[in-house]
Amino acid sequence: MAGGNDDALRLDARHALSTRRAALMRMGAIGLAAVFVGRGVRAAETHPGDPNTGYHKLAVTAKDYAFELPRRVPAGHTEITLRNEGSEEHHAMFMRLNTGTTTADFMRAAKQQDIAALFAISSSIGGPGSVDHGQASTVIINLLPGAYVVICIVPDAQGMPHYKMGMLAALTVTEAAHAEDAPAADLTIDLVDFAFDQLPRQIRGGQHLWKVLDTGAQLHEMVLNRLAPGVSFEQAKAILMAPPTKPTAATGADASSATAHAAPFTAVAGVAPMNPASVNWAVLNLxxxxxxxxxYVPDPKTGRPHFDLGMIAPFSVTS
Incomplete structure (x- = not known):
């Protein structure tokens, strides 16, 4: 990347991404330590099953700023696909409500400024990770019976989490007649404090099924970004690590610019933020x-995004 136009693109990308960084740092500074650290959901015990076993499918459509999905689904291992029809990056966090908490309780808590209010009455079991416009993300999750709310906490360019703009939807998981075994994964990724443990540097192209576990003490996510041709990991990392900048007339950047239009990489798959001890299976076609x-999740002690603490790693895909 060279020349004036490329320099403007870099500045625009830096503004869009650092705005998200700044928003995450604010979120990390609102007392999440008491909620996230040492608190988690115990994943249901599972055993490797037949990789050809079919699972119930749940389609979720993300728009600016709303979800479209069924109101009720049966319990069990479920293949959940998020399709992003919005202009901004979105994910789908499946928040399982604590016993005694109602959907109305959650909706009231969602109006509070402090996101910790949501985690005081529910826990994230993960979900399809952040993807840009036109992309789709698929995971398999063992949905237990109960009440859920699907939310997006990705902030807009002004730092407003999408769920506060209407991007949340209630879901009831009903008892099922029988339960499917867990899928057999071809790779296991541990989300630790602060790294993607066991993520290879080189991966074969095509279809994959990754078992992704949060074995750390904090909430973690895994966003998979594909670099644009000619862009190095070091360049992308430098953009993310840069301090927040303001748009200028020279760059033509605007505070409402979507990351998808500015960044030299595209979010194509992953797993949404999930509490410790949670497990998702990422269904990938790379x-x-x-x-x-x-x-991107903030550290509750420092407010710094986890990528600042080492939770960022390159890999290549070759056929």
Whole structure:
């Protein structure tokens, strides 16, 4: 990347991404430590099953700023696909409500400024991770019976989490007649404090099923980004690590610019933020290219995004 136009693109990308960084740092500074650290959901015990076993499918459509999905689904291992028809990056966090908490309680808590209010009455079991416009993300989750709310906590360019703009939807998981075994994964990724443990540097192209576990003490996510041709991991990392900047007339950047239009990489798959001890299976179909995994969740002690603490890693895909 060279020349004036490329420099403007870099500045625009830096503004859009650092705005998200700044918003995440604010979220990390609102007392999440008491909620996230040492608190988690115990994943249901599972055993490897037949990889050809079919699962109930749940389709979720993300728009600016709303979800479309069924209101009720049966319990069990479920293949959940998020399709992003919005202009901004979105994910789908499945928040399982604590016993005695109602959907109305959750909706009232969602109006509070402090996101910790949501985690005081519910826990995230993960879900399809952040993807840009036109992309789709698929995971398999063992949905237990109960009440859920699906939310997006990705902030807009002004730092407003999408769920506060209407991006949340209630879901009831009903008892099922029988339960399917867990899928057999071809790779296991541990989300630890602060790294993607066991993520290879080189991966074959095509279809994959990754078992992704949060074995750390904090909430973690895994966003898989595909780098644009000619863009290095070091360049992308530098953009993410840069301090927040303001748009200028020279760059033509605007505070409402979507990351998808500015960044030299595209979010194509992943797993949404999930509480410790949670497990998702990421269903992937990776094209050849250069990628990196990243976690944007803020550290409750410092407010710094986890990628600042080392939770960012490159890998390449080749057929």
């Amino acid at each position: 094209a050849d290219g250069d990628y990196f995994a990243v976690c």
